[in-house]
Amino acid sequence: MNRLYHYPISPFSRKVRLSLAEKKIEVELVEERYWEQDADFLLRNPAGKVPVLRMGSQTLSDSTAICEYLEDAYPTPALLPRGAEDRYEVRRLVAWFDDKFHQEVTSKLLGERMFRKVMGTGYPDSANVKAGAKAIKYHLDYMARLLDQRRWLAGNEMSLADFAAAAHLSCLDYISDVDWNRSEVVKDWYAKIKSRPAFRSLLADQVPGFPQPAHYADLDF
Structure with missing residues (x-):
């Protein structure tokens, strides 16, 4: 196994x-x-x-x-496109979310609101929380600009870029730190990816001391 x-x-x-x-x-x-x-x-x-x-x-x-x-x-189904330029765009966006988004948003919101308690490292730093709450607006707007031009984040086919973004946003959604009303196109994208069978186990996750918000596992928000 x-x-x-x-x-x-x-x-x-x-x-x-x-x-x-x-x-x-x-x-x-x-x-x-x-x-x-x-x-x-x-x-x-x-x-x-x-x-x-x-x-x-x-x-x-x-x-x-x-x-x-x-x-x-396991090349099927493909999560990286064939062309060099298309593969570059997927990899660029994976790095964007795992590096820039993580440093500016995930580490400051999830890190402060959840992991400090889970790890027993003290109380949330309000300055970090405020910085993360401000930064996520920029990132959601950037995603909206991409999705205004494409069906998925990196192009017209779903890719690893979408999974990287959804991985971060789903963690933040667990603590209700995503304003889904900021962008209809981003909300529609997340509803689409959230509805995939691959997402089911994530929607079943439970963290002791942090109950799921009511909308978290709702496919229609």
Whole structure:
């Protein structure tokens, strides 16, 4: 059995879970409190980060590297387009969400509102929360500009870029930190991707002490 060491409200874990589910690759999910730096987990990934995917005799780490490996090993359905320019655009947007969006938004909202409590590192920093709440508006507007020109974020076919974005936004949606009324086109995009079978396990996630908001698993918001 393939095994994914993950944390439910980790956007990097969720990106890999979406890729696995879309490709219909069955895995056993093992929740990993990676911040505790368990010795066995550090043997699997000395970087001490989730996700880590165990497939046969292989142990794979780094969410983007895992997703690209899955694309090479299981090319159908494709989450990276064929053309060099199109593949570049997908990779650019994956990096945008996993780097810029994460640093400016996810780490400041999810990190402060949820992970400080989960990890026991104190109270939320209000300055970080305010900065994250301001930054997400910019990112939602950027997504709206892209989606005004394209069916999906990177082009006319769904790709890993959409999964990277949805992974971050779904975590933030769990703590009700996304204003879906800011952009109808972004809301429609999320409803479309949220309705995919690959998304079902994400909608079932539960974090002790943080009940799901009423709209979280509602496909029609």
